Amino acid sequence: MRARKNWFTAMGVLFIVVGAIALVRDLFIFGPEFVVDFFTSPEITSEKISAAMFGIGGFLIILGLKEGIYEG
Numbered sequence: 001m002r003a004r005k006n007w008f009t010a011m012g013v014l015f016i017v018v019g020a021i022a023l024v025r026d027l028f029i030f031g032p033e034f035v036v037d038f039f040t041s042p043e044i045t046s047e048k049i050s051a052a053m054f055g056i057g058g059f060l061i062i063l064g065l066k067e068g069i070y071e072g
Helices: 007-030 032-040 046-071
Strands: none
Touching (some): 007 032, 007 046
């Protein structure tokens, strides 16, 4: 059987990489104490969006791996 391309896993990795880039950028610009403040503030910040991107990326990776198991 021919193997199909698993785009769920690729998109999951992409989400995690983009979230990590934004988080590392803010750590270098503002420092760790401000990043923690941004995480705990009531406003929607890029750090919270990065955390959501990690979650979505993890979900896509798990979904992609499960899809690969069921096709075999």
